[in-house]
Amino acid sequence: TDATHTRDEKLLAICTLLNENIDYYNWVGFYFANHETKTLHLGPYIGAETDHTVIPFGKGICGQVAESNANFVVPDVAAQDNYIACSFTVKSEIVVPLFVDGKNIGQIDIDSHVIDPFTADDERFLEFVNVQVAQLFA
Numbered sequence: 362t363d364a365t366h367t368r369d370e371k372l373l374a375i376c377t378l379l380n381e382n383i384d385y386y387n388w389v390g391f392y393f394a395n396h397e398t399k400t401l402h403l404g405p406y407i408g409a410e411t412d413h414t415v416i417p418f419g420k421g422i423c424g425q426v427a428e429s430n431a432n433f434v435v436p437d438v439a440a441q442d443n444y445i446a447c448s449f450t451v452k453s454e455i456v457v458p459l460f461v462d463g464k465n466i467g468q469i470d471i472d473s474h475v476i477d478p479f480t481a482d483d484e485r486f487l488e489f490v491n492v493q494v495a496q497l498f499a
């Protein structure tokens with residue numbers, strides 16, 4: 362629909378803004394949950410193409426956040442056992458769930474090419490971003 366098209370353009374603009382303004386945000390994208398099939402589906406993103414367009418709940422950092430409803434900060438992806446590698450250039454990752462009316466409908470996922478760049482400030486900032494994003498689904 363036109364509404365979905367407009368929303369995706371806004372989501373892509375947010376990805377672009379974050380990627381271009383924060384030097385350690387090297388891949389920025391949204392995944393959206395299908396609670397019937399228990400899978401995450403890649404939405405708008407900026408950065409390297411990924412094979413992981415569909416991720417089962419529980420799998421990888423993203424899949425774990427779909428079930429935990431909590432932020433997941435990974436300072437060093439090499440130290441994670443339940444991790445889905447997209448690119449060898451990725452060293453760290455942060456995933457923050459996206460809530461609409463209290464329901465976890467997806468997440469923002471950010472990969473970095475440096476080790477341990479994400480602080481509590483990134484978590485608070487991305488939570489704020491997701492509160493704004495949630496308005497697009499109201």
Ligand code: SME
Binds near residue numbers: 443454470
């Ligand atoms: N690394 C993620 C998979 C998605 S890519 O980062 C885009 C994970 O372990 O869930």
